Amino acid sequence: MKQKQLKRLRALGKVLFAAYVVFIVYFLLFSDWYGRTGVTATYRYNLELFKEIKRFIIYRRELGAFAVFTNLFGNILIFVPFGFFLPMGSKRRSFFVTLFYSFGLSLCVEIFQLITKVGSFDVDDLLLNTIGGVIGYILFAVCNMVRRHYAAGKRKKSGKR
Structure with a gap:
């Protein structure tokens, strides 16, 4: 891929x-659809890892498929684009940088929810969001590898190195 095309891709x-x-700031902090309709009187938090995940699995019939999917898979899916776009727009394309920033953004969101009493601070959300960022990075790495392989094949056919 030419340098000009690579710069355009990074800009995109x-x-x-x-x-x-x-989008993620609005959706996670202010969206009525996601239950951010008002401030509660008390601080809500979960500091026990896997507590909410287990609760959603155990009470899946009572809570409904949508609530379970939103909590368990939605927290992962919402951070997949973060893990994909972060290395795409950055010169630092490290797995650990993406892991750190995914955790950091998730922690900021959770702390904001705790302080403002909109939503709740949940360590399970930290875990699930970070997993989503890592999955996004893995998808980026695979796409980048395919792109490089394709570009190398085109150079080989044209006789350029």
Whole structure:
């Protein structure tokens, strides 16, 4: 891939990343659809790892499929684009950088929810969101590997190195 095309791809990654961050901040903190309709009187938090995950699995029939899917898989899926776009728009494409920033953004969201009493602080959400960021990075790495393989094949056919 030519340098000019690579710069365009990185610029696209930065624009998509910025748009995604705006979306995720709105969705996780202010969206009525996600239950952010008002402030509660008390602080709500869960500091026990896997407590809410187990609860959603045990009471899946009572809670309903949508609630279970939203809590367990939604927290993963919402961070997959973060893990994909972060290395796409950045020169640092490290697994550990993506892991760190995924955890960091999730921690900021959870702390904001705790302080503002909108939603709740949940260590299970930290885990699930971070897993989503890591899955996004893995998808980026696979796509990047395929792109490089394809570009190397094109160079080989044209006789360029």
